Amino acid sequence: MITPARLPFIAAALICAGAASAQTWPERQITITVVTAAGGSPDTVGRMIAAKLTERLGKPVVVEINAAGAGIAGTLGVVRSQPDGHNMVILTGGTPSQQALRPKQPYDLTTDLAMVTTLCAYPMVVSVSPKSPIKDFKDLIARAKANPGKLTYSMNAIGSLHHLLGEWINIEAGIDMQGIPYRGSPPAFMDVSSGRVDLMIDTGTFSFGQIAQGQLRALAQSAPGKYALAPDVPAVSDTLPGVNMMSWLGFAMAKNTPRPVIDRLNTEVRAILEMDDIKNRLAEMGNVPMPSSPDEMLGRIKTELAQWKKIIDAKGIKAE
Template sequence: MNIRARRRHLAFTALAVCTGLCGLLSGVPAAAQDYPSKPIKFLVGFTPGGSADLISRFVAQKLGERLGQPIMVEQRLGATGIIAQDAVSKAPPDGYTMVLLTGGHPTSAAMKKKLPYHPVNDFGMVSTIIEYPMAIGVRPDSPIKSFADLLARAKAEPGKLSMSSAGIGSLHHLLGEWIKIESGTEMIHVPFKGAAPAYTELLGGRLDVFVETMTFLNVNFKNGQVRPLAVSSSQRLKDFPNVPTISETLPGVDPTSWLGLVVSPGTPRAIIDRLNTELRAVLAEPATAERFAQLGGVPAPSSPEEMRSRVQREIDRWTRVVKLRNIERED
């Protein structure tokens, strides 16, 4: 091979190597660097005015500002969020369609015989966003004075006291069932379609025990409309230092509700990492903590792996509760 041919061969080889390396190095990172280049769709599977809807809109605005593209909130109602979640589970894996998972997502997985998606593998987990405890209360004139008193009365008169939930299979319902398992008590489960009708029945004296999220009960505890008995957080709440946690009486019973951001499965990790980084920045803002406090919650950033582990762990927990209480699973 003469000198000119050898130089030409070396040049082609160098070009091929450079092209290969550039392709390897620029593939996924380039997608992240270019992302987002158009508006993002944020599906909301819950009714307007609820905590999931309010948080979705707050996060959409703040996150969109950081990403430099508008995040368009779109209502996709039905089946307690399952329709919206299914749409995201089957959307293109490009980071342009997102949805919230809620603390009710693991309970749905435990209660449903079949879902249109795998509750863990069919989502690209980004991060949890907010966490807020469940709480147990009674009307102000109730003879039940404390959580310990509630359990004592339930043991003394099995099946007499009534306890609300937001529906069969809801987090509220399964928390009540978990309490029964750990305390060896029996109380009547009364499902309602939302907090408002249960609250009306409580104040009317037709319901003994009210189980709800702090999103609803925060204000009602403060204004004295509901007497707090216990909260499900692992630690007592700063605003209610005299209200014990459930786990102080029943160790390990400390489930909290939450909201978390997910995208389609197969979304490049670089895009997920970009969303996680910007979302963490939003959650670190004082205005976010202030807004979340108004809803009875706190910012709860996580890694994608931590969120995925949490979802799986809670599915396992609620599946155990469903089995132990012989709760009929839904089609």
């Protein structure tokens, strides 16, 4: 029986177990769960880092895709896994926005997971077809004001970062652009390039490539200031101060994972993100490395949760 008197012993035993496992960790294969489709940036970046971790930790680190159940099943698997440091999930900038939209998810992001580190980040990009009459971001707002409710932007599902940026711009600029949901960037791009939809709000990963090929023209990007990989593209916040967001990828484990394990992983990932080949490949995907401490990562998630809740409440966005 667990009596209050015994609690200190149990706690001591747990701490010892934790310390022991941190010394011998990793004991076996480490699995990184990716909860989005194969070939997406979490998968690609996950596999890049898994290969380097395998070399550095001496045990295989593998990526497993579990995109079943819109990613909830895979995340839940890690939440419920043994907190011994052998199961990780890749969270994305979209994870807090989904939590903000669906508070009734079977887990709480901020309390049921132990953050390890963020990996990389990229801004969202507002762009148009090269044939579009819209000249720049200020022109976009002027046209939207002149034609209330007429302009459309392509986005991902309800409550995605695409949607939240669109609505945040709507709120701050006092305009009323209509978001059109798409499943993924390619069909959205087809409709934007043919002029059916006026503008595209999409990830830097997708947009910068199309912009480099001349298939899209950038109006603005959502980094807090100049974005290192696209210094010519003005920031949204140049016109609408305070409107900025970065999407990111990050590792998390089951809560109660021993801190020494998390710290070791954090150190290794930091070192990996310093490597030139990793930096180059991230840059090709429009990403910059963004290591952080576990607390910084948790702080980022909490800040974003609060920010997204504000937009969701202001615009009455509901998952129903």
